[in-house]
Each structure stands twice: as C-alpha cells, then as structure tokens.
Amino acid sequence: MTALAEPPKLDDAAPxxxxxxxxxxxxxxxxxxxxxxxxVLLIIYFPILWLMILxxxxxxxxGFAGDxxxxxxxxxxxxxxxxxxxxxxxxxxxFDPLFLSLKLAFITAALCMVASLLIGPILPRVRxxxxxxxxxxxxxxxxxxxxxxxxxxxxxxxxxxxxxxxxLGLAHFVWAFPFALLAxxxxxxxxxxxxxxxxxxxxxxxxxxxxxxxVPILKPGIFAAGFFGFLxxxxxLPFSIFMRAGDITLPIYLWIQSGAHNSSVPLIFALSTxxxxxxxxxxxxxxxxxxxxxxxxxxDVKKT
Amino acid sequence: xxxxxxAAGMKLRQFLPRLSVGIWSLSGxxxxxxxxxxxxLLGILLFSFLQTKGxxxxxxxxxxAYEKLFFYGGGPLIGRTIRIAATMTVIELLLAFPFALWLxxxxKNQNLKLITFTLLTVPFFLSPVARVIVWRSVMSxxxxxxxxxxxxxxxxxxxxxxxxxxxxxxLGYLGQYFPAMVWPIxxxxxxxxxxxxxASKDLGASRLRTLVHVIFPLALxxxxxxxxxxxxxxxxDTVVPQQMGGGNVMMISxxxxxxxxxxxxxxxxxxxxxxxxxxxxxxVLLWAALRPVGxxxxxxxxxxx
Numbered sequence: 001m002t003a004l005a006e007p008p009k010l011d012d013a014a015p016x017x018x019x020x021x022x023x024x025x026x027x028x029x030x031x032x033x034x035x036x037x038x039x040v041l042l043i044i045y046f047p048i049l050w051l052m053i054l055x056x057x058x059x060x061x062x063g064f065a066g067d068x069x070x071x072x073x074x075x076x077x078x079x080x081x082x083x084x085x086x087x088x089x090x091x092x093x094x095f096d097p098l099f100l101s102l103k104l105a106f107i108t109a110a111l112c113m114v115a116s117l118l119i120g121p122i123l124p125r126v127r128x129x130x131x132x133x134x135x136x137x138x139x140x141x142x143x144x145x146x147x148x149x150x151x152x153x154x155x156x157x158x159x160x161x162x163x164x165x166x167x168l169g170l171a172h173f174v175w176a177f178p179f180a181l182l183a184x185x186x187x188x189x190x191x192x193x194x195x196x197x198x199x200x201x202x203x204x205x206x207x208x209x210x211x212x213x214x215v216p217i218l219k220p221g222i223f224a225a226g227f228f229g230f231l232x233x234x235x236x237l238p239f240s241i242f243m244r245a246g247d248i249t250l251p252i253y254l255w256i257q258s259g260a261h262n263s264s265v266p267l268i269f270a271l272s273t274x275x276x277x278x279x280x281x282x283x284x285x286x287x288x289x290x291x292x293x294x295x296x297x298x299x300d301v302k303k304t
Numbered sequence: 305x306x307x308x309x310x311a312a313g314m315k316l317r318q319f320l321p322r323l324s325v326g327i328w329s330l331s332g333x334x335x336x337x338x339x340x341x342x343x344x345l346l347g348i349l350l351f352s353f354l355q356t357k358g359x360x361x362x363x364x365x366x367x368x369a370y371e372k373l374f375f376y377g378g379g380p381l382i383g384r385t386i387r388i389a390a391t392m393t394v395i396e397l398l399l400a401f402p403f404a405l406w407l408x409x410x411x412k413n414q415n416l417k418l419i420t421f422t423l424l425t426v427p428f429f430l431s432p433v434a435r436v437i438v439w440r441s442v443m444s445x446x447x448x449x450x451x452x453x454x455x456x457x458x459x460x461x462x463x464x465x466x467x468x469x470x471x472x473x474x475l476g477y478l479g480q481y482f483p484a485m486v487w488p489i490x491x492x493x494x495x496x497x498x499x500x501x502x503a504s505k506d507l508g509a510s511r512l513r514t515l516v517h518v519i520f521p522l523a524l525x526x527x528x529x530x531x532x533x534x535x536x537x538x539x540x541d542t543v544v545p546q547q548m549g550g551g552n553v554m555m556i557s558x559x560x561x562x563x564x565x566x567x568x569x570x571x572x573x574x575x576x577x578x579x580x581x582x583x584x585x586x587x588v589l590l591w592a593a594l595r596p597v598g599x600x601x602x603x604x605x606x607x608x609x
Contacts, residue, residue, distance in 0.1 A: 142345060237543065
C-alpha cells in the first residue's frame with residue numbers, strides 16, 4: 001500500500017535525479033566506511049613506509065627512526081660493516097640469491113606473457129569459460145604452502161623427479177599465471193572479435209591475424225602479464241620453500257635471515273627497502289600499461 | 305594476387321574451423337595445467353590416505369596419518385588456526401564490505417578512486433616478509449609503541465603481548481588480506497545496476513532494506529569469493545605466523561614445514577588435505593551463490609566494466 005501511496009510524492013521530489021548511491025554517499029555511513037577503509041590502508045602502508053625510514057636509521061631494530069645513516073646499504077653492497085664483533089660480509093651471500101631470483105623472474109615473466117596471450121583472448125569466448133577460469137585461478141585460492149606441498153609430493157614422490165631450478169620455475173609460474181591471466185582478461189574482454197572476422201573476410205591467414213591484430217591490440221595485457229609475472233616470481237616465498245633443491249632465492253634468503261627470534265640483521269631492512277621500492281615502481285608501470293587506456297583506438301589497428 | 309591470397313584463405317578455412325588454433329592452444333594448455341597442477345593439488349587428498357617408506361609410496365589406503373595427526377596434538381593446532389583465520393575473515397568482511405560498497409557506488413571522484421585502486425593493488429606484488437617485518441621492531445618490548453605508551457603514562461610497564469602473540473598475528477593478517485577481501489566484493493557490487501537501487505527506493509524501501517534485500521543478495525558471490533581469497537590462504541599463511549607469532553603461536557604452516565623437513569610426508573599431506581577440503585567446500589558455496597546471478601560465466605561480464 002505504501003508503494004501505491006508513493007507516486008504523488010515523487011513529483012515534488014524533483015532533485016531526485018541524483019542516483020541513490022550518491023545519496024548514500026552523502027550520509028554518515030559513508031564517512032564511517034571511508035574512514036575504516038583508509039585506516040586499514042594506513043595499516044597496510046605504515047610498515048612499508050616505516051621500513052624505508054628505518055633502513056636509513058642507525059638503530060633500526062628498536063623501531064625508532066633518526067640518526068640518519070646509509071651504513072646498512074654500504075654494508076649490504078660492500079660487506080665491510082663490523083658490528084659488535086660480528087662480520088656482516090653479506091654481499092656475496094646476497095648476490096647469488098639475487099641473480100637466481102632475477103633469472104627465475106625473467107623466465108616466469110616470459111612464460112606468463114606467452115601463456116596469457118594464448119589463453120586470454122579465447123577464454124571469454126568458449127562455452128566452459130567459468131569452470132576453466134576457476135581451474136586457472138585455483139592457485140590463488142589454495143594457500144601457497146598447501147599447493148607447494150602438493151606439487152612437491154606429486155613430482156618428487158609420485159614421479160621421482162629431482163627438485164631443482166626447473167621446479168622453482170614451475171612453482172613460480174603456477175603462482176604468477178592467475179594474476180597474469182586476470183590482467184590479460186581485463187584487456188582481452190574489451191577486444192572486439194569482429195576485427196578478427198573482418199580480417200579473415202579480407203583474406204588474412206590465422207597467423208597474420210594473430211600477429212597483426214591480436215598481438216598489437218593486446219599489447220598492454222601482454223606487458224602487464226610480464227610485469228606481474230616478474231614481480232610475483234621475484235617476491236614469491238611459500239612455493240619456493242619446498243620446490244627447490246638447496247637453491248636459495250632472495251625471498252628465501254630474507255625469510256631465513258629474518259626468521260630468528262631476535263634478528264640481528266638490520267641489512268634485511270636495507271635489502272627489503274630496495275626490493276620494495278623496485279616492486280612499487282614496476283607495479284605502477286604495470287597498472288598504467290594495462291589499465292591506463294581503457295579503449296582501443298582504431299588507429300592502433302590501422303598502423304599495422 | 306589479392307584474389308589468390310583470398311582464395312587460399314578460403315581454402316584454409318574450409319579445412320580448419322575458425323579459431324581452431326586458439327581452441328587448440330587453449331585445450332593443450334588446459335590439458336597441461338590439469339595434469340601438472342590440478343591433479344597434484346587434488347592428489348594430495350588421496351595421498352593423505354597412503355603411507356610412505358622413505359620416498360617410496362605404498363599404495364594401501366589407510367587413515368593412519370589422520371590418527372597420528374590427532375594423537376600428536378593436531379586437533380588444537382587445527383582448531384587454533386581455523387579460529388584465528390575465521391576471526392580475521394569476519395573482521396575483514398565487516399571492514400571491507402562498507403568500503404567496497406562506497407568504492408563501487410558512492411565514490412564519485414575519479415582520481416581518488418584511481419589512487420585507491422592502485423593502493424589496493426600494489427600490496428599483492430610486494431614481498432610479504434617486507435610487509436610485516438617492521439612490526440617486530442615497532443611492537444617489541446623496547447620498541448616504538450611501548451615507549452610511547454610508557455611516556456604517555458598509559459601503562460606502567462611494557463606491554464608484552466604486542467608482538468609474538470595472537471594479537472600480533474591478527475594484526476599482521478589484517479593488513480595482509482584486506483585488499484583480497486575488498487576486490488571481489490567491489491567487483492560484485494559494481495555489477496549491480498543502479499536502476500535496481502532506484503527501483504528499490506521508488507517502491508519505498510528504506511536504505512537498510514535496500515542494503516539487505518537488494519545489494520546483499522547480489523553481492524553474495526563477491527562476498528563468498530572474498531572469503532575464499534582470505535580465509536583459505538590465511539589457514540596456510542607462512543609469513544605472518546612466523547614473523548608475528550614468533551614461535552608462540554603455532555599454526556598449520558609451521559607444522560607442515562617441520563613435517564616435510566622430517567620426511568613425514570603423509571602427515572604434511574593430511575594437514576594440507578584438511579585445508580584443501582575447506583577450500584573445496586567454499587567452492588561449492590561460491591557456485592551456489594553465483595547461480596542466481598547467472599553462474600560463473602557472468603564473472604567475465606564484470607571485467608568489462
């Protein structure tokens with residue numbers, strides 16, 4: 001009945017044009033949720049910022065900033081630091097894991113670019129896309145340690161294959177591919193399939209359609225897949241724990257070093273800071289490349 | 305020339321259906337993915353019912369692993385892990401839902417939205433260790449927070465439960481998993497047509513009623529997905545319990561690590577299988593929640609926005 005009584009009221013409520021959502025936003029619950037959201041974001045970013053500040057402080061382990069110094073960076077790079085009788089000649093110990101991590105990250109990035117380019121454009125157009133997507137995203141939903149143990153048991157105990165760099169690469173790919181695929185899908189789902197049909201009608205071979213139409217249009221997605229693959233592999237820890245044969249990647253090195261109850265290695269702060277800054281820059285580039293431009297211009301197609 | 309090329313193209317297309325290359329690569333890749341990844345993942349369920357000698361597997365089904373697991377105090381361990389993860393999932397949901405709602409329907413400033421999206425995306429790509437390691441020095445007995453509390457005079461002696469405690473693990477989880485809860489809810493709320501909200505209002509529903517009867521059911525898939533992306537990974541998180549719990553808060557991941565180290569593969573498999581079973585149960589829930597809004601395939605529509 002109230003519904004029937006409403007209509008006359010609607011007429012005099014002329015500024016009703018505002019969407020309801022905006023009206024919600026003008027009231028207090030919105031301010032509460034905004035405050036909560038940004039407060040949690042503060043909790044996310046405070047440790048990251050404080051890490052950077054502490055890495056140039058002289059007493060980072062107390063949590064107090066100040067007395068600025070670059071000695072931890074100096075120690076990390078040249079390993080000359082001497083503190084309480086303990087030698088901090090970490091440089092060689094840092095560089096081996098660093099190079100292994102870089103190698104794995106490049107391989108993972110390449111694999112992610114190829115795989116997401118093969119899968120991304122087709123997936124939104126096949127019949128079982130939902131279940132397939134769920135299957136591809138499975139590593140996102142399973143904790144790293146569970147997936148890692150599963151893969152380890154399958155390949156080591158089931159197939160008797162020795163762990164090594166190949167298994168690290170596989171583990172990193174498994175972890176990074178879902179993100180790469182999602183980035184590609186964001187770009188690919190705006191891809192107009194009619195372009196391919198038009199090219200086919202004009203006589204372009206499948207190979208030519210692929211290289212001259214799909215690849216140029218999907219370029220942002222390919223780059224994003226590569227960046228994400230690189231970053232996720234570079235910072236990956238849980239999968240690497242079991243899928244290795246004594247190899248130490250950079251995250252594993254940091255994990256071991258920081259694992260001690262009262263870790264006496266302020267160098268970890270310096271190293272983590274460098275990695276974090278590099279990761280943030282790369283993430284910004286990836287986000288800008290993949291999501292910066294939402295529409296494909298016709299001129300992009302013509303140029304090829 | 306062009307005509308000949310055209311004819312060749314036509315000829316080719318007669319033999320190969322359109323998209324065939326794509327379909328081939330898709331099915332080939334899917335095959336490899338299923339054999340190499342999905343089978344091992346699900347295989348752990350089977351593996352937990354086997355026994356091993358060294359790295360040799362004995363193919364007799366038995367529940368010995370589970371018996372041993374519970375005999376050696378696995379019950380409280382699993383209980384604690386599930387309790388902490390569940391508490392934090394509820395807290396994340398309560399914090400993330402209003403925020404995601406505002407982000408999807410309320411926020412009008414495009415720049416602010418873009419910055420917030422970026423802030424919510426960047427943490428996924430940072431090292432989890434680097435993200436929590438600072439808490440240890442900030443929250444320690446002689447750390448920043450304790451010194452501040454002592455200076456203000458709120459406490460007379462240092463608060464010890466700020467780090468290496470369950471409180472610390474909860475705090476670590478809060479930041480680590482917030483974006484994973486916000487994103488799915490945001491996507492599902494953003495998909496809701498504004499006209500539904502309009503209609504609900506025109507029919508005289510209060511805002512609370514609109515929230516409960518319109519927004520909530522339509523956002524349910526996002527909520528369930530958010531729970532999958534937070535609760536399940538929390539159960540197996542390696543970094544937070546180790547860095548924030550510091551050995552005082554034992555959770556599943558640490559035991560899996562120790563068991564593999566001790567070549568006790570089957571018990572590690574049993575622990576992992578329990579987490580996996582929980583994940584699969586939530587998958588069924590997600591599938592059920594998605595059915596009213598057009599099933600899993602509808603996920604792709606959300607990407608287009």
